[in-house]
Amino acid sequence: MREMKRSEIEWVQDIPANWIVMPNKYLMKKIKHICPIYNGEDILSLTMKGVIVRDLEAGGKMPTSFDGYQKVYSGNLLMCLFDIDVTPRCIGLIKQEGLTSPAYSQFVLSENADAAYYNYYYTMLDNDKTLLHLAKNLRHSLTEEQLGAIPTIVPPLQEQKRIAQFLNKKCEELESLNSEVQAQIDVLEQYKRSVVIEAVTKGLNPDAEMKDSGTPWIGAMPKKWDIIRGKYILKYVQKPIQEDDGVITCFRDGEVTLRSNRREDGFTMADKEIGYQGIDVGDLVVHGMDGFAGAIGISDSRGKASPVLNVLDTAQNKRYIMYYLRSMAYGDVFLALATGIRVRSCDLRWNKLAELVYPLPPREEQDAIVVHIDAIIEKTNAVIADKKAQLETLDNYKKSLIYEYVTGKKEVSANV
Secondary structure, three states, X not given: OOOEEEOOOXXXXXXXXXXXXXXXXXXXXXXXEEEOOOOOOOEEEEEOOEEEEOOOOOOOOOOOXXXXXXXXXXXXXXXXXXXXXXXXXXXXXXXXOEEEOOOOEEEEEOOOOOHHHHHHHHHHHHXXXXXXXXXXXXXXXXXXXXXXXXXXXXXXXXXXXXXXXXHHHHHHHHHHHHHHHHHHHHHHHHHHHHHHHHHHHHOOOOOOOEEEOOOOOOOEEEOOOEEEEHHHOEEEOOEOOOOOOOEEEEOOOOOEEEHHHOOOOOOOOOOOOOOOEEEOOOOEEEEOOOHHHOOEEEEOOOEXXXXXXXXXXXXXXXXXXXXXXXXXXXXXXXXXXXXXXXXOOOOOOHHHHHHOEEEEOOHHHHHHHHXXXXXXXXXXXXXXXXXXXXXXXXXXXXXXXXXXXXXXXXXXXXOO
């Protein structure tokens, strides 16, 4: 067993006896080369998957120009030293030349420091936001001086390289397993959607006589079903709020619950509760802005909500109507219907819901369809939960592996 000693670094603890500790400023130096004019170079982004080439055709938040971006070089480290508390990944190894935001910090490693090893070292610290306590200003940022003063472990250079090569191989294997499990989850999620779409438009009897619904996204439907506009079966309701009501949010996974029951997942609420309405347990809710993405569900709580949520009542089975509307979201029907320059693709206010056509089975068949869908979703969700637990286990194992080898708790053989 190798001889160990105290590192005097709280997040590292013991290190091999032949390793040393020195301030980070002796291991890396910040450089910044601004490119005044953009000439079509690859634009690189710092992500959870490392420093990758950004797909400029994918949309998203984009600057008006890439003029003034900084040039980055293969073999250097790229760090985000601001908003450390909310930035998913603050460190990455640059593997190709390109341009990136001048807000990032690029570091050249010294001769006794291997960039791949220190990428893993700072990934280890970033996994738990270990350095966050040093960033005490409003933006939770570190200055170059603060980063340079941080004590850092320094293994012999060849050992740094062995560790990095070993972790490259192991992490690649874990990423492959992770991708396989995630692909299985994606298939299961798509299966749930297909079950919903099939059941609410075709019913449960494969031998039922069919007829043309006259609606492209429904196609053929059982002959005994009706087709009817929402205004004849749905009622838009506005309920008063009560003094002790908590705030209700409708999430994109269809859960309608108190905001305090789960994280916000990107949803924002108005600072002033102007026009807020009451929602009861069992109410059918359609998010006026995010319904197109599946934010349609039955409330599990009493509370109050922004008027952006449509609260609906019906004599039909509410869960059947919910599943039908979700099927339209799953099939991008809402987006396809939103044509014209002035139409907002995600706007699902009551006047639009009222004019939509709904396939309407007899009530007992609606009930049977809901029981069928609920049962399959419950079973599938249980399998998905198990798969997600596998992903968490893989992620925790990867973090543990990086910590143990980067800090020398486990040794990579010189023969590896």
